[in-house]
Amino acid sequence: MDKQTEQKKVFLEIVQQLRQLIRLEKIQAGEKLPSERVLSERLGVGRSSVREALRSLELLGLIETRHGGGTFLAATHKHQLVEVLSMFILEDEKSKKDVEYTRQIHEKEAIRVISCTEILRTLPVWDSFFVKLEIEGAVNCRDVLREVLITTGNRLALKIWFQLAAYDGDRLNRNSTDEEKIIIQTMLKSMQLGYEKEALQAYEQWMGTV
Amino acid sequence: MDKQTEQKKVFLEIVQQLRQLIRLEKIQAGEKLPSERVLSERLGVGRSSVREALRSLELLGLIETRHGGGTFLAATHKHQLVEVLSMFILEDEKSKKDVEYTRQIHEKEAIRVISCTEILRTLPVWDSFFVKLEIEGAVNCRDVLREVLITTGNRLALKIWFQLAAYDGDRLNRNSTDEEKIIIQTMLKSMQLGYEKEALQAYEQWMGTV
DNA sequence: GTTAAAAAGTGGTCAGACCACTTTTTTGAT
DNA sequence: ATCAAAAAAGTGGTCTGACCACTTTTTAAC
Structure with a gap:
């Protein structure tokens, strides 16, 4: 390598x-x-x-x-x-943990924002993930989080996230497991309903399983 | 210019x-x-x-x-x-709002982390700000937030914050007003006691007054 | 048709030259 | 001795040409 x-x-x-x-x-x-x-x-x-x-x-x-x-x-x-x-x-990757953690900071914030904003949490895009989970049995983890970040509308935060996600890619750019499927569904559903706390709990659980 | x-x-x-x-x-x-x-x-x-x-x-x-x-x-x-x-x-600063908002994402997260971590929230450095507020009547806003970010120990997040703070400098690098003094005290006290929610509320109020 | 050799293309590096601009030094007048 | 102008030196900006190492393409031989 x-x-x-x-x-x-x-x-x-x-x-x-x-x-x-x-x-x-x-x-x-x-x-x-x-x-x-x-x-x-x-x-x-x-x-x-x-x-x-x-x-x-x-x-x-x-x-x-x-x-x-x-x-x-x-x-x-x-x-x-x-x-x-x-x-x-310069490939100074002595702090991969920091990269992962910082990435999650942005993801959590995005979940909070969406959960608290009527217009954002009722977007049809979230339903599309449910459909995909039902039909294909899995979704791409990165796709879900990217959509979350995009939805907030903060371009700078999105770009920082892209940057961070790119260097943490292997663990992110993959399809969800069966175990994760339920967690992601819970997270998205909580978000749609505006249950910020529950959505964040599910997110933490999701990241913990990886 | x-x-x-x-x-x-x-x-x-x-x-x-x-x-x-x-x-x-x-x-x-x-x-x-x-x-x-x-x-x-x-x-x-x-x-x-x-x-x-x-x-x-x-x-x-x-x-x-x-x-x-x-x-x-x-x-x-x-x-x-x-x-x-x-x-x-390339000085493409068409989204100053995003810079400010993204900066605050990191500040809020840091406050959360510190409030929830015994070792961090009981650090003597927080008391030093109280002393400074009493003696000099004000503190440098940037100093407070920088210390908050440093304390979390996330080097990457700290550097990103430095970057963001540098481009939002005028509103940050100044002494606190009398009005802010009380809010900052509330925020720090809540943090020390582990009252995450109250600390965040004070922070939001602080940023709202600027 | 396959394979090996030759040629062409491309990046990597260096050396020298000249120009434009800035800084320093020298010069000369007061 | 002082100060201002002129000369010199220093420095970045750019171009040209050359040669090497490596890759790709073409050609030639079988």
């Missing part, structure tokens, strides 16, 4: 080396980085390779470049953004 | 042109993109510039490159990631 990741990504290595350089040199936010030519020499790579790495970090908002002035470490509040990303992008 | 953003970012223009090219050519996920040399010619720029743009998109996970094979549009689930980012990176 790790064969591919460790293979060879010279380009990413430069990014990592740059991060290391920033850490070792204790370069603070707003301070200047070594010039491209100096970096090229110190890292033993061509200037164009350095630029490719720098350009990536710039798009991420980690650094800022001023034509003729130099390259500077971006303001701190932008770093936070990068940290979130790098956790995924 | 927009003077700087529109100035000149030739590098970002290429990224945009690539996005446009992908859209116009209807290139689907997994399909091949034109080669670097072809792109260089079609866009009227040097190959190194094209590569800088491609490398950025690669770090974002939008594209995949195979040595000797070509450049391919990444799988869809990776796109979602990019969308979240671009919402911030």
Whole structure:
């Protein structure tokens, strides 16, 4: 599984080396980085390779470049953004539990919102899941939760959820078992009736069975 | 305010042109993109510039490159990631409400977790806020919420919150008013005692007054 | 028709050049 | 000695050409 990741990504290595350089040199936010030519020499790579790495970090908002002035470490509040990303992008998956748990935060909130909103909890889409459960005997777990998230109408939360769900995919993107079928039915029914507490209980039970 | 953003970012223009090219050519996920040399010619720029743009998109996970094979549009689930980012990176802030609301999702969840966990709700840090409120008459709203998020121990949720809070900063990074003082005290006290419902009620009231 | 070799295509990297802009240093007039 | 203008150095921005390693396609031989 790790064969591919460790293979060879010279380009990413430069990014990592740059991060290391920033850490070792204790370069603070707003301070200047070594010039491209100096970096090229110190890292033993061509200037164009350095630029490719720098350009990536710039798009991420980690650094800022001023034509003729130099390259500077971006303001701190932008770093936070990068940290979130790098956790995924750089495969820093030392906290899979956090990913799962954070995903569930959004799912629970969506269930609450829908249960408390007449217009949302009476949507015909929920009945469609009942039909599917009856006919096919199972539903795709991810589909159910995605629909829940979509229904709330919070685009940002939806996208964050997509992101989290993508990295927790194996346990999510599958068909429900017979055991889960009953739990999901209970959850959806409670939601439709506006029983927030019962819907959440069923959800917790669902996640607990996985 | 927009003077700087529109100035000149030739590098970002290429990224945009690539996005446009992908859209116009209807290139689907997994399909091949034109080669670097072809792109260089079609866009009227040097190959190194094209590569800088491609490398950025690669770090974002939008594209995949195979040595000797070509450049391919990444799988869809990776796109979602990019969308979240671009919402911030490309300053596409057409949904400030969503940012605020999503931020509050995490804050509410943190309050729930703390209220239900003996070890967390009896932490001495909460008392320190009472002291500060008495002596100085006010606390920094952001500080309170940050401490709440930190306490839960979910690093990922914390970082997402930092990100969201940074873009909703003005209304958050300020001292509490006299009116808020009482509400915050109520919220913290309820949390300490494990009264989840009351703590959340106070929180909702707090956010409602802003 | 199959297979092996050759060719073409493509990404990966480097080196050098030139331009535009900024910062620093030097110069010269007061 | 001071200050302003000019020159120099430093730096990012971009392009070109070259070579290598790898993959895909084409060709040639059987």
